[in-house]
Amino acid sequence: MSTHETKGSGLKWVGRAIRRLEDPALVTGQGRFTADLPATHWVRFVRSPVAAGTIKSVSFPDGARVITAADLTGVKKITPMLHKFSYRPVGQSILADGQVRYVGEPVAIAVASSEEDAEDLADLVEADIDETPPLVDARAALADGAPQIHAEAPGNVILEGKVQTPGFDSVWDRAAKIVAIEARSHRQNATPMEARAGHASYDPSTGRITLTCTTQMPHLMRTAIADLLGMRESDLRVIAPDVGGGFGQKMSLCAEYVALVWLARKLKSSVAWTEDRRENLIASFHSRDQYISLEGAFDQDSKLLALRADVVSNVGAYSCFPTTSGVEPLMAMAEMPGPYDVQQYQCLARGVLTNTCTMAAYRGVSRPVITFTLERLMDKAATAFGIDPIDIRRRNLIGTFPYTSAMGLVYDEATYKETLEMAVAAIDVPAFRARQQAARARGQYLGIGFATFSERTGYGSPAFAARGMAITPGWETVHLTVDPSGFVEARIGSSPHGQGLRTTLAQIIADEIGVAPDIIKVIHGDTDTAPYGWGTFASRSLVISGGATLLAARKVRAKLLKIASHMLEAAPEDIVLENGSAKVAGTDRTVTIAAMAREAYTQTHRFKGEIEPGLTESGTYDPPGTFSNACHVAIVAVDIETGFVRIERFLVAEDAGRIINPMIADGQVHGGVAQGIGNALLEEIVYDESGGILTANLADYMPPTAHEMPPIELHHLETPSTQSITKAKGLGEGGSIGAPAAVVNAINDALAPFNVQIDEIPATPQRIRAALRDATNSARSRESGNLGATL
């Protein structure tokens, strides 16, 4: 279910739920993925079975082709860099060189002529490793005397962000009430349906290598791999074909792809690797492993005055490229105040190295965790003040714009209060409270949870530069061409992999130049055919690539009007572009775009030098960023005997600015909420004390299935963004950001009669039962204590 309140764009294609142009191929099995490519050589990575230690030797059968670190002479280490926050650069060898630092770290490469043989060969490779005690937990890694994981990072702290607003101390001291929470978010894996895969081939005629891989940012892969291997970038082509989901896991450089390019050059042949699910769960990137201590200082009217946060982010064994290990802790620091008007803020955010798989971005990055923490804090504060959770939000949500946060972020116009009220109205809260009371009388425990949040999207290079990143992404370029047959192609630097950008960009172009979207092809994901760009991540592509598309389309439109003016012998301002033609307004004089395009290429002598030949224009866009927002509401039933949580109802009231395609927007929210529910209730990577992973298959690591998903009710508001020329805001991550907080607030509301606090995600049935058992036991011991006193 979905409702839309469109303020009326006056546009023909933007705002319509047209079917996705990319789907016919995907739903008929005609998609083309990396693992579909044939190869001469197949590899299997031999991975460390231990979390920490020194490699004494790697042995394998005589004559077998096995590559170890010793073979990779001259290959640089992956060494991401930040120029701020006391960042300590640490390097990762493509294959472990001397030290291993996590279970799953590549130690050797078994190369064979088939995938099966490579798998068999890998079984025969023995790494003899002297084990040392591992550090799995971030707090343990911070303890005095903890082993050093990298000599370059004393105390295992890879970076430390600190901030305090000037008025913080005085406001803190005069607060009426301090409310505190110790939140814990356990570790997750993004679990794209397609795990990682790479295929590198050698072209004997040019000596070039083509790396096809399942990545979100092909151009940056080219730059990074060429740097590491000392290649010319022009000798490397990177292709992202159809990509089966990424969610951030596929935006970081992985050592495996570097190794494939190195091997293809060495063997002068093609070489392929397809990751299996177990490998993906153990050795692809992880996320969300954080401890956050958060305190809120309130005045007597429950107005939030100040926040104090201590963020400890477990970043794993190495730093991810290009974002670095700062991606989680620094986002937590920058965006902790969320949607609330709070001007005083103190934060310490540390990235802590451990002997675990490297952390990288995952949909929402830190925001599912900080939103969970802040929204739990607001519910606790409501309880402390004896007011309704809705009311405390009403009192504290930002309502005037532009708003400058305590961290200096400028929030553009949004609807924090309006989406809350929209959700409250849709739910009928009084009716729910009555039903909740009646259910409790029957021993059934229902709860309602709210989460309000801001979602910073579509940010350009200044936002990344503020982090001090050595690699500063941000802008996007689009080359838009009307070809001589009158068909349209847009070559984009973004790299969509499920977001429907081929459709939404076509809708933007269609409106600008007066054609139907289905004659527009969006070309992406190939460094030989697409302009340099940053790929698709951080809810950026529709805003930034969409903006660049609009700029390019405006130029093409201007040129078409010039050509039409020439061909129709009319003033450009009298010409309209619609239905695939230019028309002199108020007359029947028209010329088709196909005819104009043919003219632009083949009859340029007629332009007499007044119009440049061809029909290609470029647009580049680098916006400041724009804030989407939403209110999520969950209604849950908690089975107090088993700890099982059933989500009865889930509602999202969302504002992502102008919606280009409502069906695609809804799909983004649905998928995000599914991952958020997994985050809230089910998904957890568990390490044992020795650093081994206990959840290396999809029976033990539990993404929600269709059965666990409630129907999702969507309500949209559309506040056109002033910070985005298409007026659209990003919305790729919001679903995953709000859901954990809403679900866990609902669980706590359901369990209010038991005086239980669940501040840990996932809120598993085991944890819920343990909390209930503890609460019952402590109630019993209080009773027996009283009894003891009377006796």
Place this chain on the structure above:
Amino acid sequence: MKPAAFIRHVPKTLDEALKVLSDVAPDDGRVLAGGQSLVPIMAFRLAKPAHLVDINEVEGLQHIACDGKTLSIGARVRHAAFHKPVVDGPLGALLSYVARHIAHYPIRMRGTFCGSLAHADPSSEWCLVSATLGATMVVKSTRGERRIAAADFFEGIMSTALAEDELLAEVRLPLLAADTKFGFYEFSRRAGDFAMASSLVTYRLAGGKIADARVGVGGAEPSPRRIAEAEAALNGNAPGEDHFRAAAAAAADAVEPLEDHQTTGEYRRDLVRAVVHRALEHSI
């Protein structure tokens, strides 16, 4: 292919199958029926059998037969065969109800009843049924045939009394009296996952009092079994909340719960209490 190399044998007759199994058993030969447990384990290379004796083409193992006292289930009978009752009366209804809880539809189309028993996962629904109802296993090898009672068959987590050269050719379940009541409940975190605890109960009523109570618990201990303490709490008492609660509590006390990285023994007992109680509620 993910598994290590193996040789697949495809016998057409039972004699041939037993002969091949007898030949390859010492060399790490395993029987392949539906493959829904064995094949994933092989894909992880946790099992690397050198030989698979694929019984999917062996004649004479597809039968579901009833002689008026006993239901016989051949080694090739798939879970999905039980979606609809295979026999009139409570046993057919019970098997049909339980079958729907086994994993997911595609797995039920392929996995077999006997294969589940031979694999002996503590959470298996069919193992719970067999232990609770007192199944008899008909086991064959080139050395002959023997029959093993369910109580003697399950020896631990994925461990049974089957010798390596023996095939579980058939399972026999006693029919339930027409007035038998039953209830089943299992708990898992997601639909279709392995049950973290499950319970099957059956009983009859004599003069309004429970008689012949059977309370089986699965998923909580290395093997499913009947819990005598819970049965004692029921026999001779009228069905109802108090006695159901007492039986559930007795079962929770009686089990020696399995523990793992996320599940404490205490939590497993909580689940046993809940599943026994709910199975009993379902029986009414």
